[in-house]
Amino acid sequence: xxxxGTASDREKWxxxxxxxxxxxxxxxxxxxxDIDALKKFLQENEKLGLIICLAAYILLSxxxxxSEPITFLVLAWKGPLPAILLAxxxxxxxxxxxxxxxxxxxxxxxxxxxxxxxxxxxxxxxFNSPVFLLxxxxxxxxxxxFVSIAGGVYKVPFITYLWTTAVANxxxxxxxxxxxxxxxxxFN
Numbered sequence: 001x002x003x004x005g006t007a008s009d010r011e012k013w014x015x016x017x018x019x020x021x022x023x024x025x026x027x028x029x030x031x032x033x034d035i036d037a038l039k040k041f042l043q044e045n046e047k048l049g050l051i052i053c054l055a056a057y058i059l060l061s062x063x064x065x066x067s068e069p070i071t072f073l074v075l076a077w078k079g080p081l082p083a084i085l086l087a088x089x090x091x092x093x094x095x096x097x098x099x100x101x102x103x104x105x106x107x108x109x110x111x112x113x114x115x116x117x118x119x120x121x122x123x124x125x126x127f128n129s130p131v132f133l134l135x136x137x138x139x140x141x142x143x144x145x146f147v148s149i150a151g152g153v154y155k156v157p158f159i160t161y162l163w164t165t166a167v168a169n170x171x172x173x174x175x176x177x178x179x180x181x182x183x184x185x186x187f188n
Contacts, residue, residue: 023062023101025059038052038053038056038070038073039073039077042073042077043077049077050082050086053070053073053074053086053090054086054089054090054093056070056090057070057086057087057089057090057091057093057094058090058093058094058097060094061091061094061095061097061098061145061148062097062098062101067087067090067091067094068176070087070090071083071086071087071173071176071177071180072176072180074086074087075177075180075181075184076184080177080178080181083173083177083180084170084173084174084177085173087169087172087173087176087177088166088169088170088172088173088174091144091169091172091173092162092165092166092169095144095147095148095165095169096148096162096165098145098148098149098152099148099149099151099152099156099161099165100152101149101152102148102149102150102151102152102153102154103152103153103155104152105149105152105153127150127151127154127156128154128156128157128160130160130163130164133147133151133156133160133161133164133165133168134164134167134168137164137165137168137172138168138172144168144172148165
């Protein structure tokens with residue numbers, strides 16, 4: 001007969017090992033990431049290019065490297081509309097990966113039992129509020145990553161998380177791409 005503690009430990013390890021492997025792969029990718037090599041590859045392999053860019057968004061999601069260089073590369077390669085759509089899709093899929101990682105962290109740490117003891121009343125943040133999710137995602141720097149991981153930890157309903165993430169990423173991608181397009185026109 002299997003001891004319940006052993007089964008629980010096994011379940012925790014089966015959840016954490018894929019997360020660790022993904023973070024390790026993303027870290028290796030970030031360390032060897034070369035935007036110039038990616039640009040050359042995209043020019044030589046147009047059909048694989050969009051898939052490679054999408055994969056880059058996902059891998060960069062768990063690193064401190066921002067995804068904007070990929071967005072600007074796609075802007076220069078394909079133009080504004082494809083860049084907006086790919087950035088929104090890539091960042092949304094990346095945010096879903098972060099959400100899943102956050103959910104695994106929350107389960108492993110038994111977050112629900114500990115959240116009331118968090119400093120600065122962090123346990124009382126209204127993560128189930130779509131307005132909070134949209135506004136917090138707009139915080140510069142770590143805001144989107146924090147919302148994604150914390151959304152998983154706080155067990156935000158998936159549909160609420162998905163639509164707020166998609167809307168925020170579409171707006172953010174449009175701002176970045178249109179701003180980049182304006183800068184390109186200004187310097188030409």
